[in-house]
Amino acid sequence: MKEIKVFHKAINHVADTAAKIKKENKKIIGYLCSYAPEELIYAAGFHPMRLFSSKSDIILAESHLQAYCCSLVRGVLEDSLSGRLDFLDGTIFPHTCDSIQRLSDIWRMNEKYEFFADVVLPAKLNTASARTYMLDVMVRFKNDLETATGNKITDSDLHNAINTFNLIRKNLSRIYALKSQNPNIIKGADLYAIVKGSMIMGKDELVTLLPEIVANLEKINPPETQGKRIVVSGSICDSPDIYTVIEEAGGFIVGDDLCTGQRWFEGQIIEDQDPLKAIAQRYIDRMTCPAKHSSTTLRGENIVSLAQNNKADGVIFMLLKFCDPHAFDYPYLKEVLDKGNIKNMRVEMDDQQQNLGQLSTRLETFIHMI
Numbered sequence: 001m002k003e004i005k006v007f008h009k010a011i012n013h014v015a016d017t018a019a020k021i022k023k024e025n026k027k028i029i030g031y032l033c034s035y036a037p038e039e040l041i042y043a044a045g046f047h048p049m050r051l052f053s054s055k056s057d058i059i060l061a062e063s064h065l066q067a068y069c070c071s072l073v074r075g076v077l078e079d080s081l082s083g084r085l086d087f088l089d090g091t092i093f094p095h096t097c098d099s100i101q102r103l104s105d106i107w108r109m110n111e112k113y114e115f116f117a118d119v120v121l122p123a124k125l126n127t128a129s130a131r132t133y134m135l136d137v138m139v140r141f142k143n144d145l146e147t148a149t150g151n152k153i154t155d156s157d158l159h160n161a162i163n164t165f166n167l168i169r170k171n172l173s174r175i176y177a178l179k180s181q182n183p184n185i186i187k188g189a190d191l192y193a194i195v196k197g198s199m200i201m202g203k204d205e206l207v208t209l210l211p212e213i214v215a216n217l218e219k220i221n222p223p224e225t226q227g228k229r230i231v232v233s234g235s236i237c238d239s240p241d242i243y244t245v246i247e248e249a250g251g252f253i254v255g256d257d258l259c260t261g262q263r264w265f266e267g268q269i270i271e272d273q274d275p276l277k278a279i280a281q282r283y284i285d286r287m288t289c290p291a292k293h294s295s296t297t298l299r300g301e302n303i304v305s306l307a308q309n310n311k312a313d314g315v316i317f318m319l320l321k322f323c324d325p326h327a328f329d330y331p332y333l334k335e336v337l338d339k340g341n342i343k344n345m346r347v348e349m350d351d352q353q354q355n356l357g358q359l360s361t362r363l364e365t366f367i368h369m370i
């Protein structure tokens, strides 16, 4: 499908994607975490772009971050220090895991880009004061953006951003639903390209492309082949090869609990409310990652219902090495899945990992076993 090729091109040539956005006179604000309030960045006239590691060897970042920090923060810092992110005009760091917070300190001290903000969101989300605090954080961030641009962000700007992000999220949810209904409808690597591309590409382009992809997918009905239905869980998954490895082993990814997947795009912002309150509310209501808290059982209930609703044969935890928040949550999530007789396995990955050989063998064994 020609629309999907656009996504592959965008993620394989990020500097070109950035140059295209700059031609539209948009400044680019990078972020590493799905708690970054992209709607406000967009409403301010900037382009929010999620940063992924280019997977180059870590050399310059070694003198700033210990080897036991996750490969995402080390890789992105390496890219910044080596000039591969020179297209950025600014960066924002939501207050989430320790690694992102420490990276934020190093980033601020290096002063490479024009705009910098820490967005200090509440960690505990299930209280009335958290709601008030979340709204205050959004107001403060909006003020920071207004100071940077010298322009007011109006309610109309915010409503436009909400409509845009709701449309993007609705279409991504639809593509996932179609894939879950018939996993043959789209290859895993294409799905990966669409989701990753949606975090990188111009939002106005996505508003056109994503509904076209949905309309095309709705027209086709490829024969279903037998295969094991897999849900993946973790922080980020930035390895298209994993999708292919799983498919070659006889599995299909039919859902995920990833912050580069459903946790990022699920949940609509209410459109007929005060826009800033509505944006804040979505960040309270969205499925949490282990860096946030809203209940001691929510993540477990979510992974079980994801597996059940997608009729999954198994769950694969794909954890980045040295990602403590997800490593801490893993035993509890495993226990919940085991109690529900949902087969599961854990693999540890590294952003710089090029050779998936041993991992492939383990994934194949698991898929054959379930």
Ligand code: SF4
Pocket (backbone or CB within 6 Å): 032, 033, 034, 035, 096, 097, 234, 235, 236, 259, 289, 290, 291
């Ligand atoms: S897992 Fe949580 S803290 Fe980590 S990058 Fe994703 S949303 Fe941010």
Ligand code: SF4
Pocket (backbone or CB within 6 Å): 070, 071, 072, 073, 097, 098, 099, 100, 235, 236, 291, 320, 322, 323, 324, 325, 326
């Ligand atoms: S949540 Fe994990 S993977 Fe994400 S930035 Fe933090 S330590 Fe790294």
